[in-house]
Amino acid sequence: MNSASAGLSATDRHPDWLPLLDLAAREVFELMLGCKLTVPETPTEATYSITAMVGLAGRLCGVLSVGCDERSAALMTSKMLGVDLDKIGAEKSDALGEVCNMVAGNFKNKIAGMGDGCMLSVPTVISGSDYSMYSSDNSPPLELRPLFEGRPIVISLQIQS
Numbered sequence: 001m002n003s004a005s006a007g008l009s010a011t012d013r014h015p016d017w018l019p020l021l022d023l024a025a026r027e028v029f030e031l032m033l034g035c036k037l038t039v040p041e042t043p044t045e046a047t048y049s050i051t052a053m054v055g056l057a058g059r060l061c062g063v064l065s066v067g068c069d070e071r072s073a074a075l076m077t078s079k080m081l082g083v084d085l086d087k088i089g090a091e092k093s094d095a096l097g098e099v100c101n102m103v104a105g106n107f108k109n110k111i112a113g114m115g116d117g118c119m120l121s122v123p124t125v126i127s128g129s130d131y132s133m134y135s136s137d138n139s140p141p142l143e144l145r146p147l148f149e150g151r152p153i154v155i156s157l158q159i160q161s
Contacts, residue, residue: 014159017111018142024107025144025155032102033079037146037153044145046152049129050093052100055121060114061160064104065133066096068153075149097123103155133158 029037048067056062068076074088077095101123109115144155 014142017107017157018144020110021103021107021142021155021157022144024110025103025146028099028102028106029148032099033076035079035149037144037148038150040145040147040152044147044152046154047129048154050096050125050127052093052096052123052125054097054100054104054123056104056108057119057121059117060108060111063133063158064100064107065156065158066100066103066153067156068096068148069151072148072151072153075151093125093127097125107157 026037029035047069049069050073051065051067053063053065056064070092073092073096074085076099077083077088077092078085080095080098081091101120104120108118108120139159142157142159146153146155
């Protein structure tokens, strides 16, 4: 397994932002959770049962999301709060929302002139896997599909034109 950048999907819009999203995510997971994101040797399909979303408005408009399964969300919470995994409860939504918020903030601050020109919403967290996200802009999102502690997660940025 190599760096998380190997798991990036290609898109015609803002291809230079993919490495910035990758770096932003890796920094947050290393600093806040004390772990490194890795890339699966082969792409994996996974069911994501909890998704956090943060809206971006201003010079950059869109939605950044982090999706994972319940176990991964609990593990993130455990690492973030220093609490035993078996004692994790409802706070996992708050923790995943905060991870998403930190990735979004770190990402926007890596783009020249975007730090003060783009505001973030309060995180929204959805539990369950039977939903679809629609955007008025039908372009594909910038997307990372790394492994967190060996478990698949997805980090996605849907940009509005």
